[in-house]
Amino acid sequence: MPPKPKNSYFFMHVFKILFVSIVLALFIVNAGTAKPGYPDSPDNSCVDCHKKISPFTEEQGRLNEIRIKHIEENNASCSFACHEDVLRRRASDNYQQWYDSEHSNYYVTCDICHGGDPASHTEEKAHASMKDINNPDSPIYFKNIPDTCGNCHFEEIDYFKNTMHYQRLSATASGPSCITCHKTHSFKILTSSELTVVCSVCHNLQEQIASASVPRDAKNALEKQEKLKTGILEARVAIVNAKSSGKEVATAELYLNNAENTFDGLPHLWHRFDLKNFDENVQKGIEWAKRAEYEASGIEPEVPEIPGFGIIMITGIFAMLYIIGKREH
Numbered sequence: 001m002p003p004k005p006k007n008s009y010f011f012m013h014v015f016k017i018l019f020v021s022i023v024l025a026l027f028i029v030n031a032g033t034a035k036p037g038y039p040d041s042p043d044n045s046c047v048d049c050h051k052k053i054s055p056f057t058e059e060q061g062r063l064n065e066i067r068i069k070h071i072e073e074n075n076a077s078c079s080f081a082c083h084e085d086v087l088r089r090r091a092s093d094n095y096q097q098w099y100d101s102e103h104s105n106y107y108v109t110c111d112i113c114h115g116g117d118p119a120s121h122t123e124e125k126a127h128a129s130m131k132d133i134n135n136p137d138s139p140i141y142f143k144n145i146p147d148t149c150g151n152c153h154f155e156e157i158d159y160f161k162n163t164m165h166y167q168r169l170s171a172t173a174s175g176p177s178c179i180t181c182h183k184t185h186s187f188k189i190l191t192s193s194e195l196t197v198v199c200s201v202c203h204n205l206q207e208q209i210a211s212a213s214v215p216r217d218a219k220n221a222l223e224k225q226e227k228l229k230t231g232i233l234e235a236r237v238a239i240v241n242a243k244s245s246g247k248e249v250a251t252a253e254l255y256l257n258n259a260e261n262t263f264d265g266l267p268h269l270w271h272r273f274d275l276k277n278f279d280e281n282v283q284k285g286i287e288w289a290k291r292a293e294y295e296a297s298g299i300e301p302e303v304p305e306i307p308g309f310g311i312i313m314i315t316g317i318f319a320m321l322y323i324i325g326k327r328e329h
Contacts, residue, residue, distance in 0.1 A: 044118040045126050046110035050095040097185035113148055115139055143169060145177045159271040174202075192222035217275050224282045225266060231289030232259050238296035252295035259288035 111118045120126040131138035139148040150157030160166050168175030181190055199215035235256045242249045262285035269278040
């Protein structure tokens with residue numbers, strides 16, 4: 001076979017380079033569009049500005065006044081740069097919390113909650129339509145927050161609006177709002193211990209609003225919810241292991257599905273503040289998860305030991321011996 005001309009090798013290399021370049025270009029384009037809520041999108045001035053935010057002007061001025069006062073008192077060690085750095089971190093924290101949240105994944109940007117014009121690239125124009133948090137017309141005014149969140153979270157707001165909490169919030173602004181349980185900007189749910197403190201503000205013996213046991217009941221219910229979450233994970237692992245060994249897992253998967261459906265329905269009960277049904281459903285879910293794990297692994301779930309059971313038995317034996325001795329005398 002005669003050797004290929006050098007030109008053919010050259011064109012083959014060019015073709016390969018072009019092919020690889022096109023594939024990479026398509027990959028980059030798809031990577032950029034695969035996540036519509038990618039927070040670095042250049043189309044939103046809120047994101048563009050706040051990711052490199054400088055200290056807030058009012059607070060900057062206040063800290064500068066402190067610096068001047070310190071200088072007048074010959075405290076030369078005070079540096080505005082130090083205060084400025086602390087302030088900058090505080091300001092940028094809001095952006096970072098949002099960036100790490102689920103909201104950024106779905107491109108729920110600053111303007112969705114705060115208002116403003118994300119198409120304007122000057123601070124004055126971008127903030128012109130925004131209202132202060134204490135303005136009753138602001139979307140982030142405390143009483144308006146449920147409606148603002150409800151623009152996206154339809155089911156949750158429907159459940160919440162049928163509660164006494166919402167009625168108190170609407171009438172007196174003393175009831176809880178979405179951000180009472182969900183942290184602002186990060187939107188993380190408070191832990192059971194944190195929530196106990198929040199609930200205790202109103203649910204205590206002094207205020208006598210509903211039952212003072214609500215904080216404790218809520219804490220116990222949330223801790224049981226964590227047990228359900230762990231139980232579901234353990235059941236999944238057991239099913240995967242059973243499958244790998246060729247065991248039939250249809251029944252186990254059915255039980256696991258029941259546990260998962262129960263877990264998915266808990267937020268509805270929580271937003272209705274129906275602690276009784278919440279707790280009952282959590283317990284059912286835990287039992288479904290245990291059944292799933294048992295069906296998959298064949299190992300009976302461990303029954304927790306009753307604290308002090310041995311002491312009770314020993315005490316009972318001594319009591320019986322004492323009674324027998326008394327009767328003999």
